[in-house]
Structures are given as C-alpha cells and as structure tokens.
Amino acid sequence: MSFFKRIKEDIQVVFDQDPAARSYLEVILTYSGVHAIWLHRIAHFFYRKKFFFIARLISQISRFFTGIEIHPGAQIGHRFFIDHGMGVVIGETCEIGNDVTIFQGVTLGGTGKEKGKRHPTIKDNALIATGAKVLGSITIGAYSKVGAGSVVLKDVPDYSTVVGIPGHVVIQNGKRISQKLDHNKLPDPIDDLICELQTDVKKLKEELKFVKGEIEDDD
Numbered sequence: 001m002s003f004f005k006r007i008k009e010d011i012q013v014v015f016d017q018d019p020a021a022r023s024y025l026e027v028i029l030t031y032s033g034v035h036a037i038w039l040h041r042i043a044h045f046f047y048r049k050k051f052f053f054i055a056r057l058i059s060q061i062s063r064f065f066t067g068i069e070i071h072p073g074a075q076i077g078h079r080f081f082i083d084h085g086m087g088v089v090i091g092e093t094c095e096i097g098n099d100v101t102i103f104q105g106v107t108l109g110g111t112g113k114e115k116g117k118r119h120p121t122i123k124d125n126a127l128i129a130t131g132a133k134v135l136g137s138i139t140i141g142a143y144s145k146v147g148a149g150s151v152v153l154k155d156v157p158d159y160s161t162v163v164g165i166p167g168h169v170v171i172q173n174g175k176r177i178s179q180k181l182d183h184n185k186l187p188d189p190i191d192d193l194i195c196e197l198q199t200d201v202k203k204l205k206e207e208l209k210f211v212k213g214e215i216e217d218d219d
C-alpha cells in the first residue's frame, strides 16, 4: 500500500471511530494517537534495519510529545486507532491486527515472567477499553472487547467480552455467560481471601465443638 494511501487510512479511521473529529486539519494536528502511530512506523522501520538506538530514540521522542509509549519492535496492523492516548504502553513483542481500537491508559505489557514473545497478540477488530491491562503472551480474540479497568492474564476467545480483575468472559458469541457478576463491586482478591478464611474458621470451630463433645455425630 502506498505511503499516502496509508496516511489517508489512518485519518479516515479517526472519522469512523470518533464522532468528535471535525476536519482533516484537526485530526492531522491534534490527534496524538495518530502522531504516535506515524512515529512508530518510522521507529519500526529503523528497528527492522537493526538500528535499535535510533528506533528507541524516535519512540521516546514520540512518548514525550504524545504520552503514548510504543516499543519500536511492536507489530501493528492497518487502521489502528488509539483514542486520547495518554498513558498507553505497548510492549516490544506485541502483535496487533487490523482495525484494533484502544483507549487511554491501556497497557499491552509483559508479566515479567516470560522471555521471548512476552507481550499480547491482539486479533483484528478487538477493542480494549480505557485503563485495561493485558499482560503476558496471551491472545485477545478477533472482535472481542476488554472492559475498562480490566486486568486480563489469559487468552480471550473471538467474539467475547471480558471484564474484571482478573478478567473473565461475560459474553461470548452474543450470549451472556451464566455467572453472577457483581459489577458494582470490583473483584477483590483480599476480600475473597477473607471470605475463604471465614469459612475455614467456621469449619474449624464446628470440628472443635465436635471434638469437645458439644455436638453429636450424625453418623
């Protein structure tokens, strides 16, 4: 695809995705997501030619001006749209398909436990909402959505919606997955642990009563 066609595509996607976009000039001059993608293409070019320092330098200059950090090694498809952008981090071994949308504060990062391919793969048409963290060498399926503020640590199938911490699938192929979702409360591992401890203490108290002879054995 020609250079100018690609630029036109990058601008068109903003009009398609953001109702607030009004003119070409506005998009070219004020959309930091678009600037970050253009600078990433230059950085990625140098990265592939093994000019790692220049590549990294361009990526950091881009970060300074846009607030979006894309490692020059990340592979990004067509019509990638970063809305707002500030605080986005995209790791070196990320692979992003076509027509993917992400919002501000999204991290596509590593867990620190993996080597080699250690960042996520995002398939075509996926959407990752504001503040979501997608960590490790996992795959977010095509047409899937990651809810705002979620932390996703496992593969997400195609056509799914995943929410919560840790992220769990609540919709798949248009059908709600039957599990109670207390979405007014964020999943809290400390709360879960306290509940588990409460159950254990209750069980132990009953066993102690039984041992002391305060409760008759049913058997």
Ligand SMILES: CC(C)(COP(=O)(O)OP(=O)(O)OC[C@H]1O[C@@H](n2cnc3c(N)ncnc32)[C@H](O)[C@@H]1OP(=O)(O)O)[C@@H](O)C(=O)NCCC(=O)NCCS
Pocket: 084, 103, 127, 128, 129, 130, 145, 146, 147, 148, 149, 150, 161, 163, 164, 170, 171, 176, 181, 183
């Ligand atoms: C996930 C999202 C994309 C919607 O996807 P969807 O497939 O249409 O899913 P639904 O809205 O039907 O929600 C499915 C369930 O997940 C819950 N849910 C949705 N987003 C959630 C979130 N971020 N955290 C926790 N629960 C969430 C819903 O309440 C619903 O629960 P219920 O079945 O008990 O009612 C959307 O909720 C979201 O996060 N949008 C944010 C977009 C964004 O980043 N905007 C910023 C603009 S600046």
